Amino acid sequence: MTELFHPALLPLAAAVFLPALPDGGRKFLTVAVPLAALALCAAGPHGARGGFEFFGHELSPWRNDGLSALFACVFSLIGAIGAVYALHEDRAAEQSAGLAYLGGALGVTLAGDLLTLFVFWELMALAAAAIVFIGGRPGSAGAGMRYLMMHLFGGVLLLSGILLRAAETGSLAFGPMTADLGSPAAWLILAGFLLNAAAPPLGAWLPDAYPRASVTGAILLTAYTTKSAVYALIRGFPGAEPLIWLGAVMTIYGVVYAMLENDARRLLSYHIISQVGYMVCGAGIGTQLALNGAAALAVGNILYKGLLFMAAGAVLHVTGKSRLSELSSGEGSEGPLWRKMPATAALYLAGAAAISSFPLFSGFVSKAMTVSAAGETGAALPYLLLTLAAAGTFLSVGLKLPYNMFFRDSTAAPKAKEPPPNMLAAMALAAALCLLPGLFPGLLYSVLPFPTGYQPYTAAHVVAALGTLGFTALGFIMFLPRLVPAPSLSLDTDWFYRRGAASFMRFLHGPLSRGAEAARRFFFGRLPAGLARASENPRAFLGIAALSARLYFSTPGAEAALRERLETALKSYPGEACSYRPVGSTVLWVILFLAGYLALYYIAN
Amino acid sequence: MNLRAALRVSLLFVILAEVAVVHFLHLGHPYFWFENIPGFSSLYGFLSCVVIIFVSWLGKLFISRREDYYD
Secondary structure, three states: OHHHHOOOHHHHHHHHHHHHOOHHHHHHHHHHHHHHHHHHHHHOOOEEEOOEEEOOEEEOOEEEOHHHHHHHHHHHHHHHHHHHHOOOOOOHHHHHHHHHHHHHHHHHHHOOEHHHHHHHHHHHHHHHHHHHHOOOOOOHHHHHHHHHHHHHHHHHHHHHHHHHHHHHHOOOEOOOOHHHOOOHHHHHHHHHHHHHOOOOOOOOHHHHHHHHOOOOHHHHHHHHHHHHHHHHHHHHOOOOHHHHHHHHHHHHHHHHHHHHOOEHHHHHHHHHHHHHHHHHHHHHHOOHHHHHHHHHHHHHHHHHHHHHHHHHHHHHHHHOOOEHHHHOOOOOOOOEHHHOOHHHHHHHHHHHHHHOOOOOOHHHHHHHHHHHHHHHOOOHHHHHHHHHHHHHHHHHHHHHHHHHHHOOEOOOOOOOOOOOHHHHHHHHHHHHHHHHHHHOHHHHHOOOOOOOOOOOOOHHHHHHHHHHHHHHHHHHHHOHHHHOOOOOEEOOOOHHHHHHHHHHHHHHHHHHHHHHHHHHHHHHHHHHHHHHHHHHOHHHHHHHHHHHHHHHOOOHHHHHHHHHHHHHHHHHOOOOOOOOOOHHHHHHHHHHHHHHHHHHHHHHO | OHHHHHHHHHHHHHHHHHHHHHHHOOOOOOOOHHHHOOOHHHHHHHHHHHHHHHHHHHHHHHHEEOOOOOO
16 A cells, blocks of 8 residues: 555646646645655655566666665755745746656656656656746747757667666666676666766756746756756766766866856856766765765755755846846945845855855765765875865855855845745755754764765864865955956857757758759759650650760861751651651561571570 | 955965864875875865866857857
8 A cells, every 4th residue: 555655656646736726725735745755755664665567577666775765855855945935926837847847856766677767757857848948037948948859868868778778688677787887778878867967068958948947946957857867876877987087077167167157047057067076976986985975965965056046046036137247237326235135145155155065064064075085096186176176166156156146236126125035934944954964964974875984074174175265265356357247158068959950950941952942843843854855756856966966076167067957856856756667678677686686595505 | 355354364374274284283184195285275275266267268268159149
């Protein structure tokens, strides 16, 4: 009986029935259902349940162990926080899509086999694309379509990998596949996972889509897709060495693009890629410390990245602006925005402190694990790159964004005030959950997949963190005049399907279709018409062709006579198609042919 | 300006604290040789900041387009 209460089914069922309910009931369910799912995931006994046979394969849709329970619980938790944040809105379609998205994420996390994982994986893609599509921002619909296209492509990669693997190994079980990376099956699955983890060059969908979701819809987007991919990497590819390098590159790529970006929510979106890079790197290192670090970072990131998006969203909600260049004109007597929205600014700074891994916040106790793991395995370059990206995180999310958003004089929003209380409450809850693991690391460490005695608060760690952060701040102040935000757009790999595809379509509509039309006219118009004309009198036609050839190669003296003959022949064409000869010449031809045949017969024998 | 002065003074204390903790109290456990450079975290933090600002400045030169580039 308990098999019926798979945690993913609860939000999925609610998503289906939600649109039929009145406004109050809907809002109640959007908060209550994630909480109920949280209780189910947290209380569910460990082990696999609800297994059944499907076309000769054993499926197990509910595998509850330390790793999956941790991710499932945090997914449910941010679902509830995001719902509280959205309480002032009445967007039934988004509420429904949000619950379906949560259901998909829970299904992926709890799936014990690859086929179940794939089904929920696609469900997540559909729900997330719907959230982007109905975002109601400029360009939402186009971004939603691009999101869907990219993720369906990723789904195809994943499914091909899963089917190949099932054919090769005869098993659909979802476990470590690092040892199988010699076969294309594992590579396809890995590529499918990495597309969702927003790893370049397959990651440009993320900063394209997330800023175009609504203020409330973006919160769930930041949590589920990338972090369920991180879960899948931790589960499926621990210790896969290419991930170390890919992750290290992602951390840098994300912060550099974040530094280039002007739109606050797009900056935060790029920075997700940087954060996921740490987790990908942790999965690639694959030691217990590294995997713990990756899981802890994912948990912390869901909360502080959610908090940052909520605060930037609150500013957008109140002022209607999210471009830093508009929010920080640096002139006017209105004063900086933090005076009008002190609570929002403070909550943003709490999230920024957590993500920049300030001591006492959750980022400190989780990021230190991953970086230490890189150090323990002796990977010097990844270690340096991860530390470099840590400075970049503070620079982009902890200094550039809040400075321009909250602390410069601005004429952008003369009537700005704090956002609705439900938004503040959701942010306060997330901020508390960013502080809690920082103050009591044992709480976080006790729910990680592997037991750990890691000590984050050593004197050396703390002074190193303060040194990195403090001197990054110094650099920021020194280069402040060079860091004035300006409206711009940074090219990314989505160029290939946004500009490249447009050029391809222009090629299809222009040169290619003109060429096709010319070919069609020749093969279906002039060529058959010419052949029909030739068949009216083939003998005369050949005669005309021969005359033309002779005219072409003729000497100037003979030209006039030939031209006259040709004109006469053309004028009388087709004329009489038959020619009449005496019987005797026909008999002569027959005799000649028969003799030729006889000769051929003897030679052939 | 007061804020900047305060930052500079506290940074001085931070780098001194780091040198003290790592080199006099030997509380750290360096993984690599370069972590034995006095004040490594602070110096590397500053270097990182400069590198990222420089790389993003380069990026601005090469990959920045108008905001309505795709429209």
